[in-house]
Each structure stands twice: as C-alpha cells, then as structure tokens.
Amino acid sequence: MPLLVSRLIFCLLPLLTFSSIAQDATHLAAEPGGISFFKGSWTEVLAEAKRQNKPVYVDIYTTWCPPCKRMAKEAFPNPKVGAKFNVHFINYQLDAERGEGVQIAKQYAVASYPTALYIDPNGTLVHRAVGYPGINGMIDQADHMLALSQLRTTVAKGDRDYVEGKRDPDFLKKYLISLQALNRPIDDVLDAYLDALPEPERATNETIAYLAEKLQSSTTKSFDFLIKNRPSILSSDPAKRNLATPVYRALYRALSNDFKQAELTNDEALLEKVIVNNERNTVSGNPFFVRQEAQKQEAANDYRLKFFRQTKNFAKYRELAGPIAQNQLMSQPLDSLRKLDSTTALRVKTMMVIIPDSIRTKIAAIDQPANDRLMSWKVSHSLHEIADTYRELGTSAADWEQALAWTERSIALYSAPAYLATYKALQKKLGRHD
Numbered sequence: 001m002p003l004l005v006s007r008l009i010f011c012l013l014p015l016l017t018f019s020s021i022a023q024d025a026t027h028l029a030a031e032p033g034g035i036s037f038f039k040g041s042w043t044e045v046l047a048e049a050k051r052q053n054k055p056v057y058v059d060i061y062t063t064w065c066p067p068c069k070r071m072a073k074e075a076f077p078n079p080k081v082g083a084k085f086n087v088h089f090i091n092y093q094l095d096a097e098r099g100e101g102v103q104i105a106k107q108y109a110v111a112s113y114p115t116a117l118y119i120d121p122n123g124t125l126v127h128r129a130v131g132y133p134g135i136n137g138m139i140d141q142a143d144h145m146l147a148l149s150q151l152r153t154t155v156a157k158g159d160r161d162y163v164e165g166k167r168d169p170d171f172l173k174k175y176l177i178s179l180q181a182l183n184r185p186i187d188d189v190l191d192a193y194l195d196a197l198p199e200p201e202r203a204t205n206e207t208i209a210y211l212a213e214k215l216q217s218s219t220t221k222s223f224d225f226l227i228k229n230r231p232s233i234l235s236s237d238p239a240k241r242n243l244a245t246p247v248y249r250a251l252y253r254a255l256s257n258d259f260k261q262a263e264l265t266n267d268e269a270l271l272e273k274v275i276v277n278n279e280r281n282t283v284s285g286n287p288f289f290v291r292q293e294a295q296k297q298e299a300a301n302d303y304r305l306k307f308f309r310q311t312k313n314f315a316k317y318r319e320l321a322g323p324i325a326q327n328q329l330m331s332q333p334l335d336s337l338r339k340l341d342s343t344t345a346l347r348v349k350t351m352m353v354i355i356p357d358s359i360r361t362k363i364a365a366i367d368q369p370a371n372d373r374l375m376s377w378k379v380s381h382s383l384h385e386i387a388d389t390y391r392e393l394g395t396s397a398a399d400w401e402q403a404l405a406w407t408e409r410s411i412a413l414y415s416a417p418a419y420l421a422t423y424k425a426l427q428k429k430l431g432r433h434d
Contacts, residue, residue, distance in 0.1 A: 380414035
C-alpha cells in the first residue's frame with residue numbers, strides 16, 4: 001500500500017471511531033422528556049421487569065441502519081413517545097452486532113433493523129414489529145401491546161370458564177373472538193358453539209355464514225356440518241346462493257390448513273384424513289356428478305405426491321410416481337389426447353354459458369392454448385411435475401435418465417418454458433451439454 005494512502009487511512013480512523021461512538025450515543029440516552037432506557041445487562045433488565053411487573057420494550061438496532069438513526073433522532077426524544085413507553089414498559093436497547101446484542105438477536109430470530117421486541121418479564125416474546133413506523137406508529141404499537149396484555153387476561157378467564165363447562169352460545173362467540181386475536185386454536189370451541197345452538201338455529205343462513213367465517217380445520221364437526229348443509233350456487237334462494245362462495249372458500253381453507261400442518265409435522269395419518277375429506281368436499285360440491293374410482297385415486301395421489309415432495313421423502317415419492325408416469329401418463333397416445341382436447345374444449349364452452357360471471361372471468365384468464373388443449377396440458381404438466389421432482393430429489397443417473405424421457409414427452413404434448421428449463425437442467429446433471 002502506498003505510504004500516502006496508508007497515512008490517510010490512519011488519519012481517518014479516529015474520525016470513523018468518533019462517528020461510531022456518536023451514533024451509539026443516540027442509543028444510550030434520550031433527551032429529557034423522551035424514552036428513558038434501562039442501563040445494565042439482559043439479566044438485569046429482566047429482573048427489573050419482574051420487580052416492576054412490566055413488559056420490556058427492546059430496540060434492536062445496528063450502527064449502519066438509516067431507519068434506526070432516524071428513529072433515534074425523531075421518536076426516542078419525543079415527549080409523547082416517552083410518556084407512553086416510560087409508564088408502561090421497561091425500555092432497553094441492543095446493538096445486534098455487539099456484546100449481548102449478538103446472542104439476543106439470534107435468540108429472537110431478528111433479521112431486519114430496527115426490530116422492536118416486546119417481551120414479558122420471563123423473557124417470552126409477546127410481540128414483534130419490524131421497521132420504523134413513525135412517532136404515531138410507535139404509540140399505536142405500544143397501545144396494541146397493552147391491549148394484548150388485557151386480552152390475555154380476558155382469555156385466561158375464558159379458558160377457566162370453558163374448562164369448567166360454560167357453554168352458552170354468547171360466551172362461546174366472545175371466547176372465539178379472543179382466541180383468534182391471540183392466534184390460538186379454535187376448533188374445539190367452534191364445535192362446542194355448534195353443539196350449544198338450539199336445533200332450529202343450526203341450519204340458518206346466519207349460522208352457516210358464521211361457521212364459514214371461523215372454520216380452520218377439516219377434522220371438525222363444523223366442517224362436517226358445512227359439507228352436509230352446503231348451499232348450492234344454483235339455488236333459487238338468493239341468500240343461499242350468496243353463501244355458496246364463502247362456504248366453498250371455508251372448506252378449501254380448512255383442507256389447505258390441514259395439509260400444511262401434515263407437511264409441517266410429516267404426519268401421514270393427517271394426510272390421509274385430508275384426502276378423505278377432500279373427496280367428501282368434491283362430491284358435496286357436485287351432487288349430480290358421479291365420481292369414477294380412477295378420478296378419486298388421481299386426486300388422492302396428487303395429494304400424496306405433493307406431500308412426499310414437500311417432505312423430501314423421495315423413496316416413497318418414487319414408489320408412487322414411477323408407475324403413474326410410466327404406466328398411465330406415458331402410455332396415452334397423442335391422437336387420443338387430441339380427441340379428448342376437442343371434446344373437453346366443447347364442454348368448457350358449454351359450461352361457460354351457465355356459470356357465474358366471477359368464475360367465468362377467472363377461467364377466461366387462463367392461457368388460451370391450455371383451454372383448447374386441456375387434456376394434453378394436464379398430462380404434460382403432471383409428467384413435468386414428476387420429472388422435476390426427480391431432478392431435484394433424485395440420487396442417481398438412472399433417476400435423471402427416467403426424468404429426461406418424461407420431460408421430452410411433456411414438451412411434445414405441450415411446450416412451456418419451465419419444461420424446457422427442466423430438460424436443460426437434467427442434461428446438465430447427466431453431463432451432457434448442447
């Protein structure tokens with residue numbers, strides 16, 4: 001390094017250090033009337049929170065973060081912010097890149113700055129907020145946090161009453177609202193609400209709408225009730241017709257929630273329940289359409305394939321997917337598929353005349369060639385999904401060779417950029433380059 005440059009750097013170092021200290025100083029003290037920050041260790045601040053029976057507000061910042069500096073300059077010295085935070089919280093600051101801040105930021109999974117953590121005296125995270133929301137936003141944050149504390153007291157009483165057997169519908173509705181506000185499970189309470197209703201009130205439009213709004217799981221009495229009392233989109237009663245879409249969405253949401261939970265916990269028993277309930281949902285939505293066994297099996301296998309892919313269980317995926325790809329999808333002649341494309345397109349055209357405008361608009365937005373070649377696209381898409389999973393999770397050249405053949409077939413049936421990308425990726429895995 002040239003001598004002149006090295007001297008210049010050493011001359012600037014004290015200035016940089018002073019600048020860093022000056023930035024930190026804005027986090028170590030507040031102007032009179034602003035937020036007062038506790039000085040001490042993490043253990044000491046939690047002890048102080050227990051002593052005063054207050055939650056801890058933690059500002060996690062970095063010295064290079066512009067919003068952090070703006071918040072330190074604008075919000076922390078503000079008397080309104082100080083009045084709110086000094087009364088209701090023990091206020092604390094941590095630099096995410098220094099001292100205890102490194103470990104605390106990691107412990108609470110802080111990834112953006114500034115992050116506000118609201119923590120109870122036992123160190124449990126109650127609420128987090130990312131970014132600088134402005135002075136009014138910080139006050140709103142504090143109010144939300146205080147409301148959560150009050151809500152927890154309300155829910156704790158509701159928990160006791162529920163365990164002790166309180167089951168009147170008005171109480172259960174209020175209890176459900178409180179549980180949802182805290183992101184607590186509501187399935188048992190919603191079923192209890194349904195059971196508590198007098199028989200004449202159960203199948204009313206109001207009850208069906210309420211259950212549809214609250215439903216979260218397909219493994220509940222409420223799901224069963226909506227399946228059995230599902231309003232038809234073709235009903236002559238406008239009120240029931242208007243309920244058809246909310247109920248459809250609720251049933252779909254419940255199935256989706258359970259499938260996600262099955263994936264998250266790798267729960268194959270829950271997966272199979274979802275498959276059964278999905279079939280019930282499909283049949284209830286099309287009471288005049290008789291499902292063939294092959295259609296039921298296809299829907300079930302779609303769920304299983306997605307599950308094994310998401311849980312990265314390639315052994316089970318391959319056991320199921322291999323025969324489907326080779327014996328079902330690859331064996332369909334091209335001319336037969338083209339005939340099916342034509343008949344399906346005619347059916348779709350007829351259906352478009354009778355369905356509601358909202359659904360017609362969504363279908364019309366689909367890529368037009370897929371409408372005209374729907375069955376070819378379906379087979380092509382299914383082959384590509386399997387081939388791409390083999391590309392991602394396969395462990396041998398034999399897996400990738402098989403996937404390459406399936407990809408070639410999918411492109412021949414219905415070419416798409418994603419299919420071509422998979423083909424190139426498989427060629428690369430096999431050491432072949434164009």
